[in-house]
Amino acid sequence: MRLRTGLVSLSLLSAPFLPLAAQTSVLTSRNDLARTGLNSSETALTLTNVKSDTFGKLFQATLDGVVDAQPLYVPGIPIVNQGTHNLLIVATENDSLYALDADTGAQLWQVSLLGKNETPSDDRDCSQIVPEIGITSTPVIAIKPGSTEGGVLAVAMTKDASRNYHHRLHKVNLTAGLSLGVVEIAAQYPSNGPNSSGGYVTFDPKRYKERTALLVLNGIVYLGWASHCDNRPFNGWIMGYNVNTLAQTSVLNITPNGQDGALWGSGAGFAADLNQELVDLAIQQFGQGQIKA
Numbered sequence: 360m361r362l363r364t365g366l367v368s369l370s371l372l373s374a375p376f377l378p379l380a381a382q383t384s385v386l387t388s389r390n391d392l393a394r395t396g397l398n399s400s401e402t403a404l405t406l407t408n409v410k411s412d413t414f415g416k417l418f419q420a421t422l423d424g425v426v427d428a429q430p431l432y433v434p435g436i437p438i439v440n441q442g443t444h445n446l447l448i449v450a451t452e453n454d455s456l457y458a459l460d461a462d463t464g465a466q467l468w469q470v471s472l473l474g475k476n477e478t479p480s481d482d483r484d485c486s487q488i489v490p491e492i493g494i495t496s497t498p499v500i501a502i503k504p505g506s507t508e509g510g511v512l513a514v515a516m517t518k519d520a521s522r523n524y525h526h527r528l529h530k531v532n533l534t535a536g537l538s539l540g541v542v543e544i545a546a547q548y549p550s551n552g553p554n555s556s557g558g559y560v561t562f563d564p565k566r567y568k569e570r571t572a573l574l575v576l577n578g579i580v581y582l583g584w585a586s587h588c589d590n591r592p593f594n595g596w597i598m599g600y601n602v603n604t605l606a607q608t609s610v611l612n613i614t615p616n617g618q619d620g621a622l623w624g625s626g627a628g629f630a631a632d633l634n635q636e637l638v639d640l641a642i643q644q645f646g647q648g649q650i651k652a
Contacts, residue, residue, distance in 0.1 A: 382432065382434060382445075383398055383400045383401075384432060384433045384434060384500075384502075385431050385432040385433075386431060386433060386499065386500040386501075386502065387431070387497070387499045387500070387572065387573070387574070387575070387628065388429050388497040388499075388572030388573075388626070388627060388628045389429075389572075389627060389628070392574070392576065392630065392631040393630050393631065393632070394572075394627050394628060394630045417462070417463075417464070418463060418464030419464065420449075420457075420459055420464045420466070422449060422451050422453075422455070422457060423451055423453045423455050423469075424451030424452045424453025424454075424455060424479075424491070424493060425451060425452040425453075425488075425491075426449060426450070426451055426452075427452060427488065427495050427626070428449075428450040428494060428495065428496060428497040428498060428572075428626075429497040429572070429626075430447050430448060430449045431447070431448040431497070431498065431499075431500055431511075432445070432446065432447055432448070432461055433445075433446050433448070433500055433502065433533065434446075434461075435507065436458075436507050436533050436534060437507060437534060438458070438467050438468070438534055438535070439534050439535045441467055444458075444460045444461070444462075444467060445460065445461040445462055446458045446459070446460070446461060446467070446533065447459040447460070447461040448498065448500065448511055448533075450493075450494035450497075450498055450513055451493060451494060452479060452488065452491050452492060452493040452494065452495065453471075453479055453491065453493050454471060454472045454473045454479050454493035454494055454515045454516075454517060455469055455470065455471050455472070455493070455494075456469070456470050456472065456494070456498070456511060456513060456531060456536060457469050458533070458536060468535055468536040469536065470531055470536035470537075470538075472493075472494065472513065472515035472517075472527070472529050472541075473515070473517055474517055474519065474525065474527075476519060476520045477517040477518060477519050477520075477525070478491070478517065478518050479491035479492055479493035479516065479517060479518070480492040480493070480516045480517060480518045480524055480565075480568075481518065482587075483565065483568075483587035483590070484587065484588075484590065485587035485588040485590060486588070487587070487588060488568065492516045492568055493515055493516060493517070494513050494514065494515050494516075495516070495568050495569060495570055495626075496513075496514055496569045496570055496571055496572050496573060496582075496626065496628075497572035497573065497626065497628065498511050498512055498513035498514075498573055499511075499512050499572070499573040499574065499575050499580060499628075500512075500533070501530075501575050501580070501602050502533070507533065507534075509532075509533055510530040510531055510532050510533065510539045511530070511531050511532075511533065512528065512529070512530050512573055512575070512580050512602070513528075513529050513531075513573070514526055514527070514528055514529070514544070514569040514573070514582060515527055515529060516564075516568060516569070523564075524564040524565035525543060525544075525564055526543075526544040526564050526567070526569060527541050527542065527543055527544060528541065528542050528544060528580070528582070528600055528605055529541045530602075530605060540604075540605045541605070542600065542605040542606075542607070544562065544564065544582070544598070545562060546561070546562040546596065546598055546607070546610045546612075547559040547560065547561050547562070547610075548560050548596075548610055548611070548612035548615050549615060550612065550615040550616055551616055552594075552614070552615055552616040552617055552618065553592065553617075553618055554592045554593075554594060554618060555615075555616075560594055560612060560615055562584075562596055566586065566587070566590075566592065566593050567584040567585065567586060567587075567593065567596065567621075568584070568585050568586075568587060569582055569583070569584060569585075570583070570584070570585035570621075570622065570623055570624070570626060571583035571584075571585070571622055571623075571624050571626070571627065571628050571629060572626060572627055572628030573628060574628045574629045574630075574631065575602055576631050578601065578602050578603070579599045579600065579601060579602065579608055579609075580599070580600050580601075580602050581597065581598070581599050581628075581629050582596075582597070582598045582599075582600070583596070583597050583622035583624075583628075583629060584596040584597075584598075584621065584622060585621045585622055585623050586619075586621035589619070589621075591618060591619070592618055593618060593619065593620070593621055594612050594613075594614045594615065594617075594618055594619075594620050594621075595612060595613035595614045595620025595621055595622055596610070596611070596612055596613075596622075597609075597610075597611040597612075597613065597622070597629075598610050598611075
């Protein structure tokens with residue numbers, strides 16, 4: 360297997376001035392459902408203490424692949440046989456998830472999301488993500504409020520020994536990286552378009568990468584799919600899965616009777632309004648109950 364080193368650097372005010380234990384969780388891309396990137400609880404950083412002699416890189420971690428997804432942060436997690444730590448969750452294009460100590464950079468656990476005799480996908484003749492495609496989109500951490508119970512949800516693209524391509528939604532626990540479930544991504548949608556057959560368009564795993572950051576809303580995790588460059592044929596897919604059971608709950612194809620509907624967003628995820636309704640209602644209205652493979 361070809362591996363490529365990834366370097367992750369974390370820059371924060373050094374520990375004597377800003378203990379990481381006091382920091383707000385970052386469980387999803389851009390901090391919140393609206394994707395604002397705002398930490399509305401920030402009180403420690405000021406014009407006085409953010410200066411060259413107190414603000415800088417805390418550590419550098421060497422991983423097994425390129426990092427395209429945003430690292431996530433969750434404090435105060437008890438790690439099996441290793442005590443309680445503030446976690447930095449990092450995903451690589453080599454289909455690995457890491458939990459690093461956010462204070463020191465020490466590796467607490469690593470898990471591969473590759474199936475047996477599988478590798479990450481090749482670049483699919485597209486230079487946007489090279490040299491391999493594994494976990495591209497930012498995962499999401501689904502955790503019960505006021506507890507440390509929860510899991511990391513991530514989508515991994517792989518290729519098996521017969522050159523079949525796969526996308527799978529994984530859920531692993533925070534305390535040891537152990538699997539809490541995995542499901543193969545598959546879907547159909549009613550269509551009479553150029554990519555259809557028998558009245559349906561079928562999700563073709565080799566044609567897509569999961570690019571949009573995962574969104575958890577009202578117990579559903581939402582996925583959105585981008586093409587490899589603009590290599591036809593491709594459509595626009597949005598899918599919903601139950602966070603607890605990983606059962607598929609909804610499928611929406613935004614170009615069922617056409618094509619070229621890939622969802623990009625520069626890696627950002629679907630956004631929801633302050634009432635946590637916008638995406639959920641839209642997908643339920645148009646996608647709920649559709650045919651699923």
